[in-house]
Each structure stands twice: as structure tokens, then as C-alpha cells.
Amino acid sequence: MQQVQAVVARAKGEPVELTTINVPDPGPGEAVVKIQACGVCHTDLHYREGGINDDFPFLLGHEASGTVESVGEGVTEVAPGDFVVLNWRAVCGECRACKRGEHKYCFATHNAEQKMTLEDGTELSPALGIGAFAEKTLVAAGQCTKVDPEARPAAVGLLGCGVMAGIGAAINTGAATRGRSVAVIGCGGVGVAAVAGAALAGSSPVIAVDIDAKKLEAAKANGATHTVDSSQVDPVEEIKRICAETYEGAEGADVVIEAVGRPETWKQAFYARDLAGVLVLVGVPTPDMTVPDLPLIDVFGRGGALKSSWYGDCLPSRDFPMLTDLYTSGRLDLDAFVSEEIGIGDVEAAFAKMHDGSVLRSVVIL
Template sequence: MSQQVQGVIARAKDAPVELVPITIPDPGPHDVVVRVQACGVCHTDVTYRDGGINDEFPFLLGHEAAGIVETVGSEVGHVAVGDFVVLNWRAVCGECRACKRGRPWYCFDTFNASKSMTLADGTALTPALGIGAFAEKTLVHELQCTKVDPQADPAVAGLLGCGVMAGLGAAVNTGGVSLGDTVAVIGCGGVGDAAVMGARLAGASTIIAVDRDPKKLEWAKDLGATHTIDASSVDVVQAVQDLTGGFGADVVVEAVGRPETYEQAFYARDLAGTVVLVGVPTPDMRLDMPLVDFFSRGGALKSAWYGDCLPERDFPRYVDLHLQGRLPLDKFVTERIGLGDVEQAFAAVHEGTVLRSVVVL
């Protein structure tokens, strides 16, 4: 039978979010109902509310979530009732051209639930990133559920569902940071600081955090940065070169998503270095740089989408490392809040006063 729970929706562009009853249908053959235990507040949810993704209102917000599988469809074999899972928005299909070429992290046909969750009056909801987890329960495809060690704190494990994985993967998967590398991270919010943490995990010898906010630079130091640069007071490119023997960094992660910071990243790398863009630009942004500089510097220019992760490979690995005390994922949880506090948490995201607010149910 369908069931009614409380969920946080965005009804219209720029309107405050609302906590309302929503209806969870019976799962389809490959769908599961997950009882949400925790869900991080990500900037992407703010963008949904503000109409920056698309106009398919109303949205059921929330996507960085962990919880317990409660009900499964008739053909589900990937998870079972009672499993502790982190939700993901890259449930790879295994059949598209990216998957068949051995690059499933680029999957072009990821799975979502076969049915829509609705408002009480039957209006279909669009779940954020196909998840919609600012709710007591949510409906997803079975492959959107990744089993991890149930000893993990749901508020911590759930953050791998988006921002933390994006930053970690930008450094480890996309950037290929390795032992002894020099790394610079421009922009030290949640995603950038996760890249700092990933660079430390990979064995980088020098990790340079760049931001204009002293508080964010302190966060970065706590997560493994060996040096910090206040971008408001010095030339970033020169400062990175000064800290890397005059050469520039082997890998530069740009976690802001603006033309001026991307240009800094480009010139702050070594001649054969790698730039990874993980910050999300807006459609109107343009880059004007000499083409000859792209030709003459070599190296690689990459973009990281979800940190080029494979949830089934990466989520359990990072949860295990956290439980072993080798990956301080818990430091990203700035505050724990209730479902009714999401709008205030969005304000904190805009103000940059938190790494992550986490809704705990």
C-alpha cells in the first residue's frame, strides 16, 4: 500500500521551502522504499529551489542521504529489507556506450524509480537528482542504493552521496593525485575541502588551500592542507609557484566554478600538470584566454562530475577508511538539524558558515 510521510518541497521558483505530507507509492519491480536516517544540505538543493536546474516544480529536495531499506519491489535482488545504504544518483546501466567502453562513471542512462512520489492531492513531485531525501522515506531504484558498513553514522555516511564524493573523487579519481604530488585546491567549501582530504589520503606531499575566507582556510588546514593562501591579499598564481619551487602544482582542483578562478588554476599548474574543474559554472559564464597557452603548456584539463565515482566501488571503501580512523568524514558535519530547519540551512549555505548541515530523522 502507498503511505504518507513528511517531506520538504520547493513549490515554485525562489519560494521558501515547505514541509508537507507526501505520498510514497508501492515500489515497482526494481524499486525500494528507504527510511531516511540522515540527509546533508547541499548547494544543489538550493539551486533546485531557485530554479537553476530546471522548471519541473514542485521538487522534493534532498539527495545526500543514508537510511534503511524498508520495502522492496518484486524483482529486487541488489539489496534486501534491513540493509543500511547510502543513496546515489549514478545507478549505472551497464548497457550504454560509456558502460560498454569500460567507463561506467560516465554512464549516460542511469536508473531512477519507476513511479512518482506525489503531493497529497496527487501532483507528481520531481525528486532532486532522482532521490528526494528531505523526507521520512523516499522511493528509489534498487541500484541507487549502495550497501555500506552499518556501524557508520548515517549523518556522516550520507555525505558521500554527493558533495564529499565529488571533492574526494576530483582529487583521487579525476586528478589522479599520487604519492609525493603537489596539489592546490581553489575554493575551500565542502567540495574543495573534500578534495584537500582526498589529496592527503592519496599521499600528496604539498597541499595548498586557496580561499578568501579565513574560516574556510582553517577548515582546510584541519583536513590536511599543508599551506594556505588568502586569495584576497596575494596573487594566487605567484603564491602557488612560490610554494612549489617556482613550477606550479602537479594537480590543481578548481572548486569554485568561475572564469577567474579557472584561469588561476590553469596558470598555477606545472607545465605538464592537471587542472580539474569540479566547481559548477552557470550557463552564462565564458572564458577568454590565449589559445597558444593551451597548446604550449601540455598536461590535462579535466572536469569531474560526481568525482568520476562508482558508488559500488567507492562508497564502501571510504566508509571503511572512515571507520578505521583514516578518513575524517565526520569533520564535514557542522550541525545536525530537523526537517523543519532546511530553509535556515539554505541561508547558512549562502553565507558559507557551514561545511554541511545534516538533517537527522
């Protein structure tokens, strides 16, 4: 066992604390990773606010890259010294989804068996089974995905959650490609990543919708061909107008990605689709939210598909190395998502910046 500094949320709504934790030596199937960079994600704030569950205290942080320090018995997929991006979906290989070859839908993903603790022995709940606002963390070896060690840690670490969720929502879930139009409602980190994914896939037009001018500028810088300020115009009608300019007869976008997670914007996304269009929900709603009232004939008559995108329907072992290679070759600008680099003691301040739209991602550098 070793002791390291880490960021812990002890109680609902209280400021996070930088404190000492105990990290066990890796057991069978586990790895200890020395963290190099970790993005500050809205999900970490949800944990602190009790929006995920009430298993306090939480060890926050999950959007991370680092170097494998040690591995436990039976680990073959990674070795000490490997540069990895952490994922929160170590696939089991044995469930019904894995057995039919759909590992990205694994129904039995897992984390480390042992628990990290506070100095007094209190067990910690690591965010998304990772807990990477820490100098070192313990994970299941399957949560470690090897990528190009020449890649910038602060940039590729973001593939561990938000950037992958957005790109995957566009490419994996929505099947954005050449000849298809895409609209993204909500341009935080995940929404801008969805814009980047649609642009990478060759979709056109790529329409970004938000009420914040700074977020719309970030979307434009990452591939949006059009921006829509939904505080000034009806976003549904504007999406329809833009798409009809490109494709004669279009009644909306082929793929509409809702990256907010609210009933109002989900309903906008539903009606902003073209006939047979796809709606992708990647924004995370709260448990009390419900699907808005819709005439069932509209659900039937418009056709298409209503989908949810969980982690961008990604398979980390396939997608992380591929996206890292696109980054290192200059085809995917992950650096654009790193708004600032901060210290491990600055997480609480980074949470505050989320509310003013001034950052896509603050990234803790260790």
C-alpha cells in the same frame, strides 16, 4: 502507498515547505528507503532557485543514508534492512560506456519509474532523482549502495554527493598521489573534501585557496599543508612559490582543482598548473558562464589536461564502501564535515547559513 513528511520547493525562490507527500510502494527495480540522515547541499539550493531546471515542485535532498524498507520485483542488490548510502547514478550496464567496462561514465543512469506526489496528486521532481528531505523516499534499487551498518549515518550520508565529488576530483579525476602537488581553489564542502582526498592520497604540498578565513581553517584541519587567502595575495603566484619550495624548478601545482565554478577562478587554476599539469573543474558553473579568453599557444604550450569531474568520476558500488571503511578505521574524518545536526523543519535556515561560511554541512536527522 504511504504518506510521509517531506521538504518541498513549490516555486522559484520561495521558502521551502514541510508537507505531506505520497510515496508509492516499490515497483520492479525500485526500493523504498527510510531516511536516517541527509546533508543540506548547495545543489538543493540551486533547485529551489531554479538554477537546475523549472520542473517545480521539487522534493529536495539527495546526500543521504538510510535503511531499505521494501523492494520491488526483481531487486537482488539490496534487501529490507540493509543500511545504504543513496547515489544519483544507478548504472544501466547496457550503454556503450558500460559495455566497455567504464561503468563510472554510464551514459544512461536511471531513477525510479514511479513518481512521488503531493497529497493532491501533483507529481514531484526529486532532487537528483532521490528526494531525501523526507521520512521515506522511492528510488531505483541501483541507487542504493550497501555500507557498514556501524557507520554514523550523518557522516557517511555525505558520500552521496559533496564529499564524494571532492575526494573523487582529487583521486579519481586528478590522479593525485605521492610525489604530486595539489592546489584546491574554493574551500566549501566539495573543496575541503578535495583537500582531504589529496592528503589521503599522500600528495604534498596540498594548498587550499579561498577568501574566507573560516574555510581555510577547515581546509587546514582536513589536510591542507598551506593556505592562501586570495583576497590578500595573487593565488597563482603564491601556488607557484609554494610548489617551487618543495620541487626545484616547479612552475605550479601538478593538480589544480577548481571547486568554485567561475571563469575567473578557472583561469587562475589554468595558470597555477605546472607544465603538463592537470586542471580539474568540479565547481558547477551556471549556464551563462563561458571559458575565459586564453591564448591558444598557452593551452598547447603548457600541455597537461583540462578535465571536468562529474560526481568525482566515482563508481558508488566501489567507492562508497571503501571510503566508509576508511572512515570507520579512522583514516578519513567524515565527522569533520558535519557542522551541525538539524531537524527536517530547519532546511530553510540551513540554506541561509551557507552564505556566511559558518558550516561545511548542515545534516538533517530523521
